[in-house]
Amino acid sequence: ETGVTQTPRHLVMGMTNKKSLKCEQHLGHNAMYWYKQSAKKPLELMFVYSLEERVENNSVPSRFSPECPNSSHLFLHLHTLQPEDSALYLCASSLAVLSYNEQFFGPGTRLTVL
Amino acid sequence: ELKVEQNPLFLSMQEGKNYTIYCNYSTTSDRLYWYRQDPGKSLESLFVLLSNGAVKQEGRLMASLDTKARLSTLHITAAVHDLSATYFCAVALTGTASKLTFGTGTRLQVTL
Numbered sequence: 293e294t295g296v297t298q299t300p301r302h303l304v305m306g307m308t309n310k311k312s313l314k315c316e317q318h319l320g321h322n323a324m325y326w327y328k329q330s331a332k333k334p335l336e337l338m339f340v341y342s343l344e345e346r347v348e349n350n351s352v353p354s355r356f357s358p359e360c361p362n363s364s365h366l367f368l369h370l371h372t373l374q375p376e377d378s379a380l381y382l383c384a385s386s387l388a389v390l391s392y393n394e395q396f397f398g399p400g401t402r403l404t405v406l
Numbered sequence: 407e408l409k410v411e412q413n414p415l416f417l418s419m420q421e422g423k424n425y426t427i428y429c430n431y432s433t434t435s436d437r438l439y440w441y442r443q444d445p446g447k448s449l450e451s452l453f454v455l456l457s458n459g460a461v462k463q464e465g466r467l468m469a470s471l472d473t474k475a476r477l478s479t480l481h482i483t484a485a486v487h488d489l490s491a492t493y494f495c496a497v498a499l500t501g502t503a504s505k506l507t508f509g510t511g512t513r514l515q516v517t518l
Contacts, residue, residue, distance in 0.1 A: 334410070335449075335494065335508035348505060382448060392456055394439055395506065397449040 294318055296398035298383050304404045307373060313401045315366040315383030321396075323389040324366040326358060329380040329400070341366060342389040373405045408433045410497050412509035420517055422484050427512045429478040429495035438478045439496045439506065440469050449494065453480075485516045 296317045305311050317324060326338040340348035341360040355377075357369040366383055380402050384395040409432040419425050429438070437456050441449040453462045455471035455478060462469050466489065468481045478495055492513045496506040 332510075334510050335496075337505060337507075340505070384449075392437055392454065394451040394454050396451065397441075399448045 296383060296385055296396055298381075298398040298401050300401060301399060302402045302404075304406065305370070305373065306406050307375075309373075310369070310371040312370065313368040313381055313383075313403075315368075315398055317364055317366075317383075317385040317396070317398075319385055319396060321385040321387050322363050323386045324360060324363070325384040325386075325395060326366065326368055327382040327384065327397075329382055331379075335382070339368075340389065347389060370403075373403075375405050378403055378405045408435070408497060408499055408507045410495060410507050410509040412493075412495060412512050414512060415510060416513045416515075418515045418517060419482075419485050421486055424484065425482050427480040427482075427493055427514075429480070429497075429509055431476050431478075431495075431497045431507075433476075433499060434473070435476070435497045435499055436473065437498050438471050439498075440478070440480055441494045441496065443492045443494065443511070445491075452493075482514070485514075487516045487518060490514055490516045 299314045322343050324341045328336045337350050338352045339358045344360045355372050359367040380400045382400045383398040386395045387393040411430045413428050440452040443449050453469040458473040460471045466483045471478045492511045494508050494511045496508045498506050
């Protein structure tokens with residue numbers, strides 16, 4: 293595997309379900325990010341992790357819970373979501389948080405909340 | 407609050423034509439990124455612009471940055487169908503390297 297991978301690629305869940313999104317980067321980067329991409333809205337930054345420590349939390353509802361067990365893996369735990377949370381969730385990584393390097397994105401997880 | 411605006415939001419152009427996409431942002435920044443997204447796919451990094459007057463070119467795409475005007479342009483030369491995609495600019499506030507604010511995107515459709 294190369295670059296940034298995400299699983300699952302598609303997820304349909306009910307409002308009472310609990311699920312998790314997984315992201316893995318194979319680039320040796322130290323920073324990882326979660327973004328939400330909704331239809332007709334700009335990409336929104338949700339969380340930023342640097343060396344497993346959360347450094348940014350962009351006023352995201354508590355029904356989204358990130359976890360970064362090591363610098364290569366990032367999870368987004370989901371529970372009691374709302375239909376408006378349906379979106380494409382993108383994971384990204386970069387060399388470091390305080391660098392000018394671009395962020396590399398994974399293929400995304402298309403989430404539908406019924 | 408940093409705002410990033412792109413225009414046009416949608417662009418339909420014929421193969422062989424030239425056109426420019428504009429990205430304006432509201433607050434001082436020292437770096438700007440351009441990304442491409444194909445339908446149903448992820449974002450692919452195109453350019454990283456780090457200083458005033460920076461110009462980068464890759465194939466038929468050329469990006470420039472004017473930090474004084476808070477403006478970046480993405481110029482398309484002699485468009486081909488393969489360039490059809492959505493193009494995003496993203497800006498980071500000075501001193502906040504990790505926090506990118508994205509524009510709404512420009513959907514480019516190149517017709518034969």
